[in-house]
Amino acid sequence: MNDLFAKEPHKPLAEALRPSSLDDVIGQQHLIGSGKPLRMAIEAQVPHSMILWGPPGVGKTTLARILAGAFDADFIPLSAVLSGVKDIREAVERAHATLQRSGRRTILFVDEVHRFNKSQQDAFLPFVESGLLTFIGATTENPSFEVNAALLSRAQVYVLLSLSRDELLALFRRAAAQGALDGLTFDDDARDALAGYADGDARRFLNLLEQTRTAALARKVGRIDSAFLGEVLSVNARRFDKGGDAFYDQISALHKSVRGSNPDAALYWLTRMLDGGADPRYLSRRIVRMAWEDIGLADPRAMQIANDAALTYERLGSPEGELALGQAVIYLAIAAKSNAGYKAYNAARAFVAQDQSRPVPVHLRNAPTKLMKELGYGHDYRYAHDEPHAYAAGETYMPEGLEDVHWYEPVPRGLESKIADKLAFLRQLDEDAK
Structure with a gap:
């Protein structure tokens, strides 16, 4: 009588077709093709620690197993989700025993290494440094942010790509x-x-x-x-990590498409993010930000349209409200572009952060009391509406020593070209008043 409990579990197709050599791997030819880093490492029989960074399902675990086999190394797989310092210690003891017994190397493979905290990463660092362990980490997150600098300095980062x-x-x-x-x-x-x-x-x-x-x-x-x-098929949303690199890469692509005046690309990235499950309210806020950062006063209607789209989404929700966001990014993409206001604000803020606290000029100070008037507060202030062109030519509004600062320099596009003409006219009035 057969023992039911002795039967092998059914292997998923992905496991049954897992490649066993580099020649069987589909994709990642920039790493495993002729003359490429991982193939050269195998041909030279020189293993090294590495971090395999890429989206799910692109062969990170497969490559780690193939490398271990090619180097005739003992392969110890750990999952950062399930393992802790105790498991790392056991792996180190096993590596010691393997080296003493057979002289074989040990490859420690840590899947989702970004989930290990600093102390866990530190636990195997000395053994990587000594050469007892060859470390291979797999991660879907940017190692620059998720992996200790000390470990990063000892491991080569390889970027794996989605399959075409x-x-x-x-x-x-x-x-x-x-x-x-x-x-x-x-x-x-x-x-x-x-x-x-x-x-x-x-x-x-x-x-x-x-x-x-x-x-x-x-x-x-x-x-x-x-x-x-x-x-x-119950097909889930496309690959989209709402807190990771895929998320930030796509919002970056949306923003740059708007800035680059490409409405089709802007629509593509917006709908990709919506399809992937991004919160439309987050996208609404980013769209408003794009209007202020990249269009500014060259087309003030862009801010109004962006804000109206956000309010429309709040009122209608999904999917109806998403149409407003789509039309907003189209308008922002085709609008005249200017980052003059953005640059001026950043320059002023940076200056103030490192500058002294300059006093307000006396003629600009408020004078609500008799004492303040006697001290000269507000004296000699010129009311602009009583002056020609409603402009007090030659008047100063900046603290002493900053009279000639011009952070805002409008671009020759959209409404800002007219703003530039007006500022030039007013500056000429100032020169004439001198």
Whole structure:
């Protein structure tokens, strides 16, 4: 009688198709191709500590396992989510024992290393430094922010990329060649849709493929089209880390597209973020910020439209209110651009932060009491509305020593070109008054 408990668990397709050599890896050719760093390290048989930084499902764990095998090293995997200092100590003891027993190296692989705190990272640092452990960390977060500087200085950072559509389709062909599709056929649109749903994530692609196969076998369907995929797949939002690099990279791309006057790109990044689950209220605030930072007084209507879009979203919510945000980024992208006000504010703020506390000129001071009037507060102040052009030519409003400071210099675009003409006219009046 068979022992049910002795049976091997079912391997997910992603695990069953995991590559065992560099030549089997799809993607990351900038690291594993001929003459590239990881292949050269294997060919020279010189292991080194490294951090593999990239989005989920691009082969970080796979590469770590392949490297351990190629270097004939003992492979100790830890997950930063489940492991602590005790596990690190046990790994160090095992590495010592392996070295004494067989002379073999040990590769310590820490998945999601960004989740280790400073003390946990410090715990294995001396053993990396001594050479007892070759450290390979995997992270989806920017190592510059999440990994100790001491560890960063001892590990080479390699950036892994999302798989392209062609690379995902190559993965599809490999799965088919190995009989993983159970005779199912996919039309071109279905394959393309599957690659789109995977969003550059090989693991996700194979999981979706496995879900599709299971549903097709259950329904006795032999040919898969995009309509069938839409019925049987519960496709989550695209890869989008609301607090990590993907988030900040995409908001950066949106902002730069607006600044670069490209409405189509601005719409693309806005809808990508909405599709990925970004909070539209956060996007509303960023859109208002873009209006003030990159358009400013060149087109004051941009601020009004940005604010109105934010209020519209508050009133309508999703999805109706998102249309207002979309039209706002279109307007901001095509509006005249100026960062003159932004630069002037930053310059003034920086100056004040390091300058002394200069007194207000006496003629500009308020004089609500008899004593203040006797002290000359407000004396000789010229009321601009009583002057030609409603401008007191030659009057000074800055503290002593700052009379010739000009932080705000309007650009020759949009309304600011007219503002520049007016400032030039007023400055000429000041010169004439002298």
